[in-house]
Amino acid sequence: MQIAKGARISGGERRQAARTLAIVSLALAALYCIALYYPLGQYSFYPRCPWKLVTQTHCPGCGVLRGVTLMVHGDLLALARFNLLALAALPCLAFHFLSILCAAALGYRPPSLSLGRRGIHALLVVLVLYTLARNLIPTLAPGHYAGPS
Amino acid sequence: MAYCNQCGEKIQKGATFCDHCGASLVDEESENPRLYGQPPPLPNAESSPEPAPSEPEEKSYPAGHVPNHLVKAIIATLCCCMPAGVAGIVYAAQVDGHLRSGDLAAAQESSKKADFWSNLAIAGGFIVGIFYFLAALADQGAGGF
Numbered sequence: 001m002q003i004a005k006g007a008r009i010s011g012g013e014r015r016q017a018a019r020t021l022a023i024v025s026l027a028l029a030a031l032y033c034i035a036l037y038y039p040l041g042q043y044s045f046y047p048r049c050p051w052k053l054v055t056q057t058h059c060p061g062c063g064v065l066r067g068v069t070l071m072v073h074g075d076l077l078a079l080a081r082f083n084l085l086a087l088a089a090l091p092c093l094a095f096h097f098l099s100i101l102c103a104a105a106l107g108y109r110p111p112s113l114s115l116g117r118r119g120i121h122a123l124l125v126v127l128v129l130y131t132l133a134r135n136l137i138p139t140l141a142p143g144h145y146a147g148p149s
Numbered sequence: 150m151a152y153c154n155q156c157g158e159k160i161q162k163g164a165t166f167c168d169h170c171g172a173s174l175v176d177e178e179s180e181n182p183r184l185y186g187q188p189p190p191l192p193n194a195e196s197s198p199e200p201a202p203s204e205p206e207e208k209s210y211p212a213g214h215v216p217n218h219l220v221k222a223i224i225a226t227l228c229c230c231m232p233a234g235v236a237g238i239v240y241a242a243q244v245d246g247h248l249r250s251g252d253l254a255a256a257q258e259s260s261k262k263a264d265f266w267s268n269l270a271i272a273g274g275f276i277v278g279i280f281y282f283l284a285a286l287a288d289q290g291a292g293g294f
Contacts (some may be wrong), residue, residue: 045285047278061227086227096220117246120219124238127226 001119006111009103017103024097035072040065060085060131063142081143085130215256217244218263225267229274237267 009017040046046069051059063082070078079087096112103109115123134140222237240263247256 043285044288045282047274047281050277061229064227083227089223089227093220093224114245115219117242117249120217120238120242120245123223124235124242127235127238 001116002114004112004114007109009107009109011107013109014104014107017100017109021100021104024100032072035069039073040069057135058131058141060127060134062134066142083142084140085127214248215244215253215260216264217241217260218267221267221271222263225270225274229270229277231270231273233266233270233273237263237270240266 038045046065049059049062051057052062061083064079064086067079067082067086070082079090099110099112130140134142217240218237219241222234222241224234225231225237226234240259243259244256244263247253247259
């Protein structure tokens with residue numbers, strides 16, 4: 001684990017960042033509108049987790065859809081009930097989004113935390129342990145909610 | 150006239166980076182511009198000396214030199230519920246491992262694979278989403294008015 005230093009980036013990398021920013025922003029805006037105007041539980045087009053359909057167990061991502069769509073409707077703690085791992089990932093994702101914004105707008109990539117090989121392997125172990133835990137410990141399972149997973 | 154051997158655009162004489170794609174035009178071992186049909190330029194008093202990377206064989210590249218697509222792989226794993234996302238995370242770890250040992254080519258190879266598996270997971274999630282959307286539409290059609 002180490003800190004990757006900030007650096008000025010080339011024009012090509014900057015265009016790449018701008019493209020990523022555009023795609024991510026459009027997708028986020030579209031998903032926000034869908035979640036806002038078509039609340040989960042009233043519409044049946046929301047996808048169910050294929051892993052859960054096949055194995056009848058919770059996957060590490062189960063509960064993200066419910067948590068995030070409820071957050072859109074003002075229930076800011078919903079993700080804590082439905083997926084703790086996604087709640088932990090949220091600030092990291094927000095930071096990453098801001099770095100891409102900075103790279104695209106200023107041509108400067110801010111410093112970031114680089115996990116390294118061991119760090120990423122540790123992350124995989126956490127992912128597996130979390131999956132086991134939420135299937136074995138009822139309080140860690142995605143919150144009880146009559147709706148899609 | 151010289152051309153970049155990454156993207157093929159024309160480049161200015163003596164440039165160390167391509168204006169178009171940003172590729173380095175300086176060969177790490179010889180420090181000569183990698184140009185087609187261009188003799189090595191004479192030492193120019195005006196150009197500031199580029200810091201020469203010492204011992205390129207044993208150089209360990211800094212983290213972030215090659216994108217490991219870790220964030221994309223994690224989003225793919227959490228949102229698309231696909232084992233392909235986990236494959237993306239495994240390859241992301243390989244990118245950083247190869248960079249640490251200085252194997253740039255292997256790192257780029259793993260970077261491509263991490264990107265591919267994450268994209269596959271996201272595409273898979275998209276297809277499942279479209280399937281449910283169509284199923285919901287068909288349900289409404291069958292259910293009457």
